[in-house]
Amino acid sequence: MIKKIATKHYWISLLCFLVPAGLCISIYMNFKADLPQHLSDQIQLTGSLAAQDFKRTVRNNVQAIHNLAERIQETDGEYYDFWKQDAKRLLRQNESLTFVELISEEGIVKDIYPRVKNQSAIGLDITKLDYRYSDWKTKSKKGITNITQWLQLSQGGNSFLIDVPVYFDDTFDGTVTGGMNFNAEFDRLSYYLEDFAIKIEDEEGTAFYSFNNFDAAQNDPQYIFDTSMVMDSDIEESWHFQLTFADPTIFADKLKVANLALGFGLLLSLCIGLLQFFNSNSRIATKEALETNKKLQLVNTALEQQTENAKLASVAKSEFLSNMSHEIRTPLHAIVGITDLIDSGNTNFEEEHYLELLKKSSKTLLNLINDILRLDRIESGFVDVAHIEFSPASVLESIVSFHNQIIEHKGLDLSLKVNSSKSKTALGDRAKFEQIITNILSNAIKFTNSGSILVIYDEKEVNEQIDLKITIKDTGIGIPKEKISQIFERFIQLDTGTRKKHSGGGLGLAIAQHLTQLLNGNIEVTSEEGKGSEFIINLKFDCLQAPTEKREEHFKRALPELNILAVDDNKLNVVILSQLLKKIGLCTDIAYNGTEAVEKAKAKNYDLIFMDIHMPDIDGFEATRQIKSTQKNTIVMGLSADTTLNSINEGMSCGMSTYLTKPIDKNKLIAVIEDYFGSTSRNVV
Structure with a gap:
């Protein structure tokens, strides 16, 4: 017969419901009170960052016009003969720049690029345009850059005009003027702001850019970021920038989520109370069952x-x-x-x-x-043992040197003693050797809080083999005698439970033991708790008797004859690259722009092309696409100082096999060519 549940169990169950329910209600009320300030802070932070990005975009485009004007001034006007080539490059590099024109000191548009689309603007007399000429003249005479309001152009369309004055010996010689439309670049910046709406007005109050229908967005001033975009100390104009939430019901939506969370919390609290009640009932039944089970103990x-x-x-x-x-x-x-x-x-x-x-x-x-x-x-057996040339002593020195920073941070002394007058070269698995030493040395560092760590290297040659004995001795916490036999088992640690002091998964020594056994070696351990530990690693490797050929000499001997083309619009860069290739025994053809590179690739089958990215006429990406469309087996390697992720991704997508950055040294050049054309490589186009 089941005993009757005591009254106290009902009260305990009720309390188990009321406590979490009260906590849920408290959290809900705090969230509801803090929500307006949270949304306001989010708008202010997002608006500030977005305004800086928009402002930086405008500055970069304006700076392009400045640079052209400065080149004209620095050459006392001689650069006027080349300004169109420079303007063409600027239009290609700056998406917002739609045209570049020269305005004389009398206010006449002398020339414009591109000419075909803007033919009607040539010869335009801006002195007859009241809304244009006054600002142009006043600010140009002061040497100040002028940005107009959002204008409808004579040749059609709308644009901002950026006037940068040109002076020769303090004499005004007109302006270099650029027409700019920032909508495309602003849209890219706004791509990651899909939850927000943006509006920008020029100094006259004309809205020239809008994102996510700003006028239909929420209009509470508390959730609107409003600021003036001052472009530069040299530019007096400023734009009006506003950002807000695109969803006009964002406050209500977030409150709705909070209401659902509150409902779920109350339901969960009820479940906890019921579970407590049923648990009490279950304990009573369990107690009766235990009494019955005592009879079955025999x-x-x-x-x-x-x-x-x-x-x-x-x-x-x-x-x-x-x-x-x-x-x-x-x-x-x-x-x-x-x-x-x-x-x-x-x-x-x-x-x-x-x-x-x-x-x-x-x-x-x-x-x-x-x-x-x-x-x-x-443990699955999917491990191969490599046989490569390496110096165990040099590898050990590198590992010890790598850990110096950690040692200094912990205030320990780390010393290396090499008992060998001349380190020998071994044939074996260098990576596994490094892993063994690193795991045991890291273990010593982790469990040593004060004192020192001594690494001793001994080697001797026996029957054309190198016998290695590496001793790693520390003054750390030591290992209890009863646990020495367990430390090489996986997931075993000296300290476990909630009070463990040292992090880690207990795998380092297990991996070191497995790798040592793969290399037919062993690890010996002696330790005294509280005084430190000593690990001795015994390994054998085949000894390399004859001196090996230097990598560069081997490279020259083993590499097949290659047809190589170096493409760069900078003559100095081409000279440097061709000389580097010449030193390693490779001859190079040269192209100074993308068009020339494509033509030479059509006339001759090249094995390897080094391709610059930023070049006149057509850039390195387009040149690569055209070459790879007909020469699929040609390896094209991007070589540029542009290390942005976008450029690297575009280079790989257009057909480049790899993307190298300037400057490149000889060793890196040998390595990358050897990867694709060495005797053991497999070319992947």
């Missing part, structure tokens, strides 16, 4: 031992899951927390500090996953 004696074994397995499993949960959740918590902080719109946090924490947390999580995958791959 029968279950044989099963208890099996139950105990299952408990031990469960403890081991729980300990592993707890450790992995901690190691994975710790960096994930930092990543999610910092992301929420950035997304909150708070402008007072230390952005560089949090971004560095975000980067470190991401690397910690990645390293843990890499260790798990690496160990799984080793």
